[in-house]
Amino acid sequence: MSIIEVTTDTPESFRNKLYNIDTEGRRHKIYPHKPDGRFYRWRSRLSYLLLVFLFLAPFVKINGYQFMLFNIIERKFILFGVVFFPQDFYIVVLGILTLLVSIFLFTSILGRIWCGWLCPQTVFMEMLFRKIEHGIEGNAVQQRLLDNAKLSPRKVMKKALKHGIFFALSFAIGNTFLAYIIGSDALITIITSPPTEHLTGFVAMVLFSLVFYGVFARFREQACVVVCPYGRYQSALVDHNTIAITYDFVRGEPRSKFTRKDKEALTVQGGVETSAAASRGDCIDCHQCVNVCPTGIDIRNGIQLECVNCAACIDACDVVMDKIKKPRGLIRYASLESIRSASQHWLSTRVRAYIGVWLIVMSLFVYFFTTRDMVEVLVLRQAGTLAVTNANGDKVNFYMMNIINKNYNDMSLKVEVLEPKGASVSVIGDISKVTKVSEKSARLMLSIPADKIIGTDQYVRLGVFANGEKIKELTTRFLSSDFSSTTKE
Secondary structure, eight states: OOOOOOOTTSTTGGGGSOTTBOTTSOBOOOOOOOOOSHHHHHHHHHHHHHHHHHHHGGGOEETTEESEEEETTTTEEEETTEEEOGGGHHHHHHHHHHHHHHHHHHHHHHSSHHHHHTOHHHHHIIIIIHHHHHHHHOSHHHHHHHHHSOOOHHHHHHHHHHHHHHHHHHHHHHHHHHHHHHOHHHHHHHHHSOGGGGHHHHHHHHHHHHHHHHIIIIITTHIIIIIOHHHHHGGGTOOTTOOEEEEOHHHHOSOOOOOHHHHHHHHTSTTOOOHHHHTSOSOOOOOHHHHTOTTOOOGGGOOOTTOOOOOHHHHHHHHHHHHTTOOSOSEEEEOHHHHHHSOOOOOOHHHHHHHHHHHHHHHHHHHHHHHOOSEEEEEEEOTTOOOEEOTTSOEEEEEEEEEEEOSSSOBOEEEEEEESTTOEEEEESOOSOBOSSEEEEEEEEEEEOGGGOOSSEEEEEEEEEETTEEEEEEEEEEEOSSOOOOOOO
C-alpha cells in the first residue's frame, strides 16, 4: 500500500487539513484576538437583540400562553403566541421547510451569513463566552501564557472563576432551551421543587447544562467545523457569484512586509509610495486577519469550509489599511467573480430556482396559516355500536364528537340536523362552554323517523352553531340496518 504525501507548498494544500488539528490528529487550541471595528459593533448590537429575545421568549405570555413553545413530546407548538394543535402539524412542517429554504437561498447569495450573524452557537460563543474569557484571562497572548504557565494560585483562581461563570451561564442557557421544550411553567416547577419530585426534569436540566458547558468551554469552533452539517453542505450552495468574505488577491498580491522605508515614505513623503512599494500588492502579510479568526483560518487562501463569515478579518484588515494609508476593503464582502472580473452577477440560474421554490413554499405557508380553521369539529360514528329502534319507532345512531377551539375566547356550541327534515340530535355531554384553546369531546344521539329513512345507508347533514352563528357544516353517514360501519366527516 502506498502513501501519498501532500506537500505544504502547493496552492491547494490547505484544503487537505483542518487548521485546529495537526497531522497526528491532535487539536491545536485557537487563541483568537479580540476583534474591533464597524462589523463587530453591528454584530454585537444584533447579538444583544437576539440574546434578549432568546432568553425572554419562553417566559413571555400572550393571552396566558407561552410566546414560543416546541413541545415535541406532547405535540404542543406555539409560534409567536399562535397555538398549533396536532391537526396543524402540516403548517409547522411548512414553516420549518420555509426556514430551511430561506437559509439555502441566503447562502447561495450571501454565503454563510447565518453562521456569522444569526447562529446561536456563534452568538453565544463570540458575544458571551469569548468576552468573559477576555475579561478574566486577558488578550490572546495573555491567555496562551496562562495556559502554558505552571500551576499557581493565580492560575487556579482565574481558571476556577472562568469555568464557574461558564457553567452558570451554560446552566441558564440549558434551562432556557428546556423552557422552549417543556414550557416555562413546568421548568419553574422543577426548579422550585425538590429534585426527588421531578427527577426526570432535574436530570434533563443537568444534562442540558453539561452539554452547553462542554460545547462552549471545550468543543468551541469544532461544533461549526466538525459537527454542524450546514458547513458541510454549503459547498453545494455557493459558487463563484456568491457574495462572501473574500480576499482581493488582484489588489493584494504580491504580498510583502511593511518595512521601515515604507513607513518613512508615508510620514516624510506625505503618503506617496516609493517605486518599490508601488509595484507590490496592498497585503503586507501582517497576519492580523488570521489572528482574529475564531476558527484559525487564513482567509487569503480563498473560501473555506471553516469560515463562518463573522467579518472579524474585515475589521482587522481595515485597521491595518488605515494605518498604511491604503483603501479599505482588501478583505470584504464580495464574490470571487467580482474580484476576478470586477463584475457581479449574483442572480444566477440557480438563485432564480431557489427564489422560485422559496416563493412557492412561503406562499403555501402563508395560505394555510391564514386560512386554517379556528374551530374544528369532527363527528364519527361510534365504533362497536349498532343502529337501534327507540320506543317511537325511530332509528337511532350514536356518534363521537371532538371539538377543538383554537380561539382565545370561550365558545358556546350547539348542534342541529339540517337534513333530512324531521331528524333530531341530542348531545350527551356539555358543549355549552368550550374554553379557549382547548379540546372537548361529547357523544351525539341522532334519531330519524322511519318515514324519513331512505335505504339502509344515507347521508345526514349537521350544522354546528357557535353563539347562535353557524360555523360548520358536517356530513356523516346514518345506518338504518343492524350493522356497524365507519363514518366520515
